[in-house]
Amino acid sequence: MSTTFEYAPAPESRAIVDIKPSYGLFIDGDFVDGHGEGFTTINPATEEVLAEISEATDADVDLAVHAARKAFRSWSRISGAERGKYLFRIARIIAERSRELAVLESIDNGKPIKESRDVDVPTVAAHFFYYAGWADKLEHAGFGPDPKPLGVAGQVIPWNFPLLMLAWKIAPALACGNTVVLKPAETTPLTALLFAEICQQADLPPGVVNIVTGAGGTGRAVVAHPDVDKVAFTGSTEVGKAIARTVAGSHKKVTLELGGKAANIVFDDAPLDQAVEGIVNGIFFNQGHVCCAGSRLLVQESVADEVLAKLKTRMATLRVGDPLDKNTDIGAINSAEQLAKIRALSDIGEAEGAGRWSPACDLPDKGFWFAPTIFTGVSQAHRIAREEIFGPVLSVLAFRTPSEAVEKANNTPFGLSAGVWTEKGSRILWMASQLRAGVVWSNTFNRFDPTSPFGGYKESGYGREGGRHGLEGYLQ
Missing domain, CATH: 3.40.309.10 (Aldehyde Dehydrogenase; Chain A, domain 2)
Incomplete structure (x- = not known):
């Protein structure tokens, strides 16, 4: 006799998520149209088209970097305590909108809702809370008595943990006084664009966070831009090597978190x-x-x-x-x-x-x-x-x-x-x-915590993200 325990379907409602027909780029605090051809993002579980996404051209990336540079002048000069207030506010909004973020992440990425709900989004909020606490304590981080931010950070993130990788990149950058131009993966841009709305909701000063969508060409434009001071990339080893070649001989500081075969x-x-x-x-x-x-x-x-x-x-x-x-x-x-x-x-x-x-x-x-x-x-x-x-x-x-x-x-x-x-x-x-x-x-695996550094050796990259160590890549 079969003893299989059958589960009744327990679907999470999509009603909490409002997916717009189309999305622009987020530059200098506003959504603007991109000048590229544009593309669609689809639900990998159903192949349903979710939205039209703008593609950022080199000129669009230049506008985003210019906005970030302009915002850096004031953002880097306000006190760490004030920057921390913005990060705490973002963290609270993420926690308040956690169900919406989790559902959108699962629709756009394909991952089970119980993972996005119970792992991804709570860890995202925890990273912003954690680095908000560091913002006014940077002189105690062990990187000198008066550490300074680098400037504009160009960040390129993958499709496997779209919102979590955004948090790993943006939270320490902002805590240290840098501004950001971030490019999400072309197959999973929707939670990054919702995060742009959260930045508006938190009254983050315009230009502190800019989000440009597109494919590999957009990422290359961000990495190669001469006014970007820091490059942070998570993705394949092949692309990581190309980035290392692009920035070789420049002033840019780089962290790469690449492939693995654990x-x-x-x-x-x-x-x-x-x-x-x-x-x-x-x-x-x-x-x-x-x-x-x-x-x-x-x-x-x-x-x-x-x-x-x-x-x-x-x-x-x-x-x-x-x-x-x-x-x-x-x-x-x-x-x-x-x-x-x-x-x-x-x-x-x-x-x-x-x-x-x-x-x-x-x-x-x-x-x-x-x-x-x-x-x-x-x-x-x-x-x-x-x-x-x-x-x-x-x-x-x-x-x-x-x-x-x-x-x-x-x-x-x-x-x-x-x-x-x-x-x-x-x-x-x-x-x-x-x-x-x-x-x-x-005696465990895949255990993550915002207080712990993460990164690799050899072809898995260099630099660390998370914890006190994660601040180093964003400070002079």
Whole structure:
């Protein structure tokens, strides 16, 4: 007799969100028309067109940078306490409008509402609250007795955490006295444009935050503009390298948070049920659209079969479907382009001889979907063990000794994050000292806090965001 527990649909209402037919650029405190061709943003779960978005040309970016430079003269001179008041006000408005922001993020991005509601938006508000507290204490941050802002920050953010990446960039920049020109990803601009309305609601002085929408050309114009003093980018390693080449030899300060291929390492003494939850959270959170995703599972040989059996049982309970359903665990892939990449690399993994498995699940007919997938029998030579897939795909490798685990974990051009599961505190500390990763989680994964720095080594970028360390990139 079947004991499957069926969930009734629990959809979140779209009524709280007012999506306009079209959006302009946000420059000098107002929405203005862009001079590019414009483009549409769609709901990846349904392929429904949501809105027409303006495309910023080089001339539009120049206007935004000019507005930011003009605003910098006064914004940088007001007291830190006054700047903090604006940041506190923004944080409170985000908290007050949290449901609206969460629903809009899920519609535009495809992520489950329970993630945008319970993780993304509360963390966004927390970042603004945290850096509001730093605004009048910068001389105590450890970067000199009288640290000064840099000027205009050009910021380019990705589509996987649109609102959270905005907060990571804008909150410390403003707290330090800089002004901002931000370009959101072309597939997920709507929460950034709603944030522009929040800036108006908070009476933020015109020009302190400017938001220019567009594709790669718009981002390149922001990065290359001669009057931008600071470049902050989160996205692919390929684009990060191009940015580094663009700014080489200039006065610009740069932070880059790029790709990853994190190892999630499970030892034989680990609490296995807890570890399985951490594995699932590490790779299937946000459909695997996470730069620090635990996409390589390294499990000790003696418990490999048991972990794999538990993992398959747990994966069979994951619910794939409508992002606005509160029961959904895995939402839609963000775009057709990203879905094609995930499919191609998964097919390559199968062709190279790895064992492919997904639980039985019905995928919707419309939209962009990919079932949670694991590959077993994976070696270091497989492309799925080396390249960032950026989707709900896990490669499983085995190891025998701690030194072998370290060697396999570090055998990657990336160095963003890692996870260690063991009951031995001494082993956790030893592993953390050996792993070349910017963040090492112990007996947890994907745990974020505004007080903690985040960033990578090697091809995962340089610089840190979050915490006291996150101020350094915005101060002279």
